[in-house]
Amino acid sequence: MPNITADKVVNHLMYAKANVNAYEPGGKIVVKTFTPGQLIGKVYSYIEINNDLYWMFYLTPTDYNNFNAVYVKHDASKLRLPDLPAILDQIAAEKKAAIIAKDGVFSYYLQTYLPYIIGAIVVSIALPSIVKSVNK
Secondary structure: OOOOOHHHOOOOEEEEOOOEEEEOOOOOOEEEEEOOOOEEEEOOEEEEEOOEEEEEEOOOHHHHHOOOOEEEEOOOOOEEOOOHHHHHHHHHHHHHHHHHHHHOHHHHHHHHHHHHHHHHHHHHHHHHHHHHHHHO
16 A cells, blocks of 8 residues: 555545544544544644644634644554545555656556567467367
């Protein structure tokens, strides 16, 4: 599985898989606890505090207008990101586009499909003699 950077998660909805605390800025005082299955919100941003990743959320429009953010510590076992498959597809598409831009379309498809082409040629050459020896 490719590495997912935090910037790819921004603007996606996140849910709690277990009890998850939301903290005020600084990460010490619990503002709210989310229960399993509960929508935490749309990830607005992220921050690193003491080598831990925290997701930034605004719980209400008023919070956003007043810059009153809350932070949820990243724990993959407690957080669910339904858009994860789409994020992984986007990462794969970006990787493919970068390779094509660097090496060219012909080179990319040649590298991708060459093993299958060689395998098909070997099978087409070897299969008639195998069939003949089995039929004897």
